Amino acid sequence: MAQKKKRDRTPNVPRDTGPTAPAGSTGSTKQAAPKSGQPSAAKASQSAKKSSAAMSQRERKRRQQWIITAAVAVAAVALVALLIVLNNRERSQASGTPPAPSTLPADLISWSTKGRADAPVTVTVFSDFECPACKSFAQGIEKQIEEKYVLTGKVRYEYKHLPLPQHNPGANWAANAAECAADQGRFWDMHAYLFQEGGTALSNNFTQGRLRDMAAALGLDTAKFNDCLSREQFGDRVQADVREARRLNVNSTPTVFVNGQRVDIAAQGYQGVITAIEAALAAAGQG
């Protein structure tokens, strides 16, 4: 308001100077009181020159400021773009090459189960692809079980999903990715690949994009896989496993059951699973 008043008053200034204002004066207060004709013209032209110089300087300064602001903005955009590109490159390089494909005979594989359907012992593992303990279990004891008992027809080994809340959403997506791979008969290859890449201290390694890349690296039908993963086509199967885990009071991974008997891994370690298998085989008369 105060400013508006000030602006309203300004035009009155030359009018107040009245008769002293020379003809042709533009109304500037500085030019309003000349003493004689000639010097006043020189002064006016000097002042006009000054004012035009000041104007062009002002214009230059304004333009310079605009250029600086624009340059800073462009530099900021370029820096962020560079950071994003480098960040993505780092991410896309994150997945290693897939492990060698499973050598299990195809007739021993049924969705996420391996082994003969009529094997005397069933081993059920509740696991999470983002859990470090599950990773070491899958890469250690599970391999022994496969070689010694699954391939010999003694054990039917089934994998059940229990993606833990603290590992989500990565663990849930990984579980869904494994199911989508199972749909193409490649559950165990995806399982090995997921445990190769997951189960690290980072604990949330998988994004949908990364899982899609991994499926492509495994040579799966990517259109089918991508559609399956984005729709979580087998989400119900994953959730059914989670509900079963809850029903069995399983809340940590890996949790192992041998013929329905829970193995106390905390007390016996992973070797306890082998002991339990041997005991179950002995009970079945195959020890």
Added chain:
Amino acid sequence: MSVQRWRPRLELALTLAGIGIAGYLSYVKLFGLKPYCADIGNCDAVQSSPYAELFGIPVAVLGLGAYLALLALWWVKQTNWRNLGELARTGFFFVALVGVLFSAYLTYLEIWVIRAICPWCVASAVVLTLLFALSLLEMVSAREDQALAA
């Protein structure tokens, strides 16, 4: 006009709020703790996602660094320390713009890639956006002032 009068104080308050948010998230990340999320969104999923690090440095720590830089630049521009006020103002604008753009990218990742929202990260994005808006306002008004003074 009142925004101009309050701008420096508002900038300082927002920068300190940003330091608080980024400081908390850095502490949680560096000590491997679970962030307090008040059941809104999934802070843990965002904080432990592969995108929470850039070149091995947690994004929260980078954010803290940016806020501390903004605080230093704010002080230099307000006190015109060693006549570096104008440079600091431009620097403040630059850091705020980088921050707001990177926050936009991180928010995109939260919504579309990680599919989990972390309220702390959203709060930081809002703080940076406001800081950028204030800094833009300052750049524009400073240009006008300088033009008038010339």
